[in-house]
Amino acid sequence: MFLAFAVFSWASVFAEDDLPVPAEELVFCTVCHGVQLMGNSIIKAPRLSGMETWYVERQLKNFKNVVRGRHAEDPFGYEMQPMAESLSDEQVAEAAVFANATRSPAPPATVIGDIEKGKAHYSACAACHGVDGTGNEALGSPDLTIPNDWYLVTQLMNFKSGARGSHPSDTYGMQMRASAQLLADDDAIMNVVAYINTLQNK
Amino acid sequence: MKNKLSRRHFLSLVGAAGGSSAVYNTSLALGLMQESGPVAQLDLKHIGRRKKKVAVLGAGIAGLTVAYELERAGYDVTVIEASHRIGGRNMTVRHGDIIDEMGYKQVCNFDDDPEMYFNCGPARIPGHHRRVLHYCKTLRVPLQIKANFSRPAYRHDPERFEGKPVTVARYTSDSRGFIAELLHKAADQNAFEKPLSTDDQERIREYARGFGDLNLQGRYKGSERGGRKSGGFVTPAKIHEPLDIQSLLDSDFWMGDGAFNSENADWGEPLMEIKGGNDGIIKAFVREIKSPIIVNAPVQSIELRDDGVDIAYNRKGKRKTISADFVFNSIPTHFMSGIPNNLPDDYRAGLAALTPGNFFKIGFQMKERFWEKEGIYGGITTTNQRINQIWYPSHGIHSQKGVVLGAYTFYDESEFFEKMTPDERLKYAADCGDKIHPEYSRNIEAGVSVPWGRISHMMGCGTSWGSGRSWEGGDEELREKYYKLLQQPAGGRHYMIGDQISYHSSWQEGAFGSAEVALLDLDSRVRAESGESRKG
Ligand SMILES: Cc1cc2nc3c(=O)[nH]c(=O)nc-3n(C[C@H](O)[C@H](O)[C@H](O)COP(=O)(O)OP(=O)(O)OC[C@H]3O[C@@H](n4cnc5c(N)ncnc54)[C@H](O)[C@@H]3O)c2cc1C
Numbered sequence: 001m002f003l004a005f006a007v008f009s010w011a012s013v014f015a016e017d018d019l020p021v022p023a024e025e026l027v028f029c030t031v032c033h034g035v036q037l038m039g040n041s042i043i044k045a046p047r048l049s050g051m052e053t054w055y056v057e058r059q060l061k062n063f064k065n066v067v068r069g070r071h072a073e074d075p076f077g078y079e080m081q082p083m084a085e086s087l088s089d090e091q092v093a094e095a096a097v098f099a100n101a102t103r104s105p106a107p108p109a110t111v112i113g114d115i116e117k118g119k120a121h122y123s124a125c126a127a128c129h130g131v132d133g134t135g136n137e138a139l140g141s142p143d144l145t146i147p148n149d150w151y152l153v154t155q156l157m158n159f160k161s162g163a164r165g166s167h168p169s170d171t172y173g174m175q176m177r178a179s180a181q182l183l184a185d186d187d188a189i190m191n192v193v194a195y196i197n198t199l200q201n202k
Numbered sequence: 203m204k205n206k207l208s209r210r211h212f213l214s215l216v217g218a219a220g221g222s223s224a225v226y227n228t229s230l231a232l233g234l235m236q237e238s239g240p241v242a243q244l245d246l247k248h249i250g251r252r253k254k255k256v257a258v259l260g261a262g263i264a265g266l267t268v269a270y271e272l273e274r275a276g277y278d279v280t281v282i283e284a285s286h287r288i289g290g291r292n293m294t295v296r297h298g299d300i301i302d303e304m305g306y307k308q309v310c311n312f313d314d315d316p317e318m319y320f321n322c323g324p325a326r327i328p329g330h331h332r333r334v335l336h337y338c339k340t341l342r343v344p345l346q347i348k349a350n351f352s353r354p355a356y357r358h359d360p361e362r363f364e365g366k367p368v369t370v371a372r373y374t375s376d377s378r379g380f381i382a383e384l385l386h387k388a389a390d391q392n393a394f395e396k397p398l399s400t401d402d403q404e405r406i407r408e409y410a411r412g413f414g415d416l417n418l419q420g421r422y423k424g425s426e427r428g429g430r431k432s433g434g435f436v437t438p439a440k441i442h443e444p445l446d447i448q449s450l451l452d453s454d455f456w457m458g459d460g461a462f463n464s465e466n467a468d469w470g471e472p473l474m475e476i477k478g479g480n481d482g483i484i485k486a487f488v489r490e491i492k493s494p495i496i497v498n499a500p501v502q503s504i505e506l507r508d509d510g511v512d513i514a515y516n517r518k519g520k521r522k523t524i525s526a527d528f529v530f531n532s533i534p535t536h537f538m539s540g541i542p543n544n545l546p547d548d549y550r551a552g553l554a555a556l557t558p559g560n561f562f563k564i565g566f567q568m569k570e571r572f573w574e575k576e577g578i579y580g581g582i583t584t585t586n587q588r589i590n591q592i593w594y595p596s597h598g599i600h601s602q603k604g605v606v607l608g609a610y611t612f613y614d615e616s617e618f619f620e621k622m623t624p625d626e627r628l629k630y631a632a633d634c635g636d637k638i639h640p641e642y643s644r645n646i647e648a649g650v651s652v653p654w655g656r657i658s659h660m661m662g663c664g665t666s667w668g669s670g671r672s673w674e675g676g677d678e679e680l681r682e683k684y685y686k687l688l689q690q691p692a693g694g695r696h697y698m699i700g701d702q703i704s705y706h707s708s709w710q711e712g713a714f715g716s717a718e719v720a721l722l723d724l725d726s727r728v729r730a731e732s733g734e735s736r737k738g
Contacts, residue, residue: 022516032661045540085305
């Protein structure tokens, strides 16, 4: 299903010296999410480089308020959830600005699926996430070209099963949960993610 | 279910730290390695004025060893450490120390007293860990004996023996009595594949009687070895009735009987510990090493070039770079997937094939040493409650207070505790303790919990190849594929070190050993440059 080992290729972006440096209280985010929040497939913490400020902020608040990440079938959400608990509102805002400022090369494709079939599925997603997959702030739907593909797979499975998006206060998650039901099975999920891999940035 | 539980506990008890010794390396291709007897002479060539620059990533045992040795051989060394502290997993906490758990930073609230310390990482040093002991001796680090096994301590299974703890002595003695009876009977009936001579039959019966303390008829009627019920000094001794065999068999310790713990290659009595806390070795390194050790400096990238290697790191809000001739990297391999680098693809795949474990410990400061009233002076109680173990301190006997280990867990149990807040963990462990010692929780004055899987810049202890438990050795195919590759310097300049690159992950000896392999390789290369070769 996945390529055995996802490895990043060297890219000159890491050699730039104006890369943002996290404030001391946010260094620990990079312990899991990697340098420049590039993602770490072993820890299963997704890439957040350049992620929309509003979306990061919303997710951190959801984790903090236990709207996301405490479902019994969401082990990775469970890893992240306590990390947000100790953050003040200012730190949440600061973390979102930092995430948005980070830069790293596009993550490698590790998911294998039928791109053509995925493209057909994606027509149902484009209304909210945009034809190019870069999201729509007005609708609250995030850029799908930023996180790692393996993370998109777990999220779609989680939305489908209700491990994410079933908390009564998770308004946006519930919308996405409904949309995830359009993907009939695991194959459909792999296919649509394989297609997302072909969209811009990737 | 029952059997599964037993097996899990067996593994956690027998395995604990570093049972991967079961797969002791017989094929170390490195002809120079001497794995027993006196430690190999490093005898590094002093490079004099042709100074070479070395960057050491991570200030744990492996990194500090490299820094210490290379500095003495004339290299220009810089150590770069992500954490606020030096020592890595070798961590002893005392009053006021920070436990840098991500999400739940804790401060150690023990009394401000040098005797009140807790070894959150390494606690035991066996006599055959030659490298650890070599450095303790060279750096004048004082050691003392640490009791690991204790007969007056307990085995405790809430579902057997009315949930009451049974002393190790009694448990062991009765188990052995039972097995010895079976052996004696087999010898009586000569029930072996190849019948024995009468003489040999008697020899086996005699061994069985000695092993189980049986009477002349080969029956076990209880034994003084199990501890006396009463008397024995000025009144006649009374011994305990043997425990119910079925309950013994049913109990979870049947397989994992603590009696075998001290037979594990790395837990053979007597064990040692460093006086005043096991971070004594770290303090000694810090005292000796003159090169800079930069803390709060997480490495940001590693770039191999033809003529050197560039390391970027963050420090005080700024990104900095240093260039070196060689880099010795002890960063936990699971972070390397999140640190940009241009190491060769197969080398990176090898790093990604190592999976971290998640050891977990709790330490309690007790206001009174109540265990001494029960005749316990050091050693370990094992229970099949989720805390697994209780350890009693070997130092400070008969002083007022002491620090007890209140839980030591692995994998599933560690996950169970990781999901709690620090306060919840302590409360849970205190309740477990009460089932064994009635005075347990009312003596607790302070406590710390250390989930290594959640400690910043560490996130684990006990790497294995692929998935699985560190002491099960991991996936041999993966090791076969990558281990030797990772022992070689990538591009002739990047050495991966740490206990993760050894057959003893989760033992300091593995960390020292990995450093030794890398240093010897570097020395051979440096000598080759000037047309020499290493002797030995
Ligand atoms: C609970 C427990 C019990 C143990 N019991 C024993 C025992 O009884 N006996 C025994 O001998 N051993 C024991 N060990 C094992 C022992 O602690 C280790 O083998 C040893 O400390 C490992 O040293 P190391 O140098 O290989 O790695 P570490 O100590 O892990 O060093 C790695 C260093 O890299 C740093 N780092 C991480 N990321 C970065 C970055 N991005 N940039 C720069 N630096 C970074 C880390 O902060 C750390 O300091 C135990 C360990 C644990 C956790």
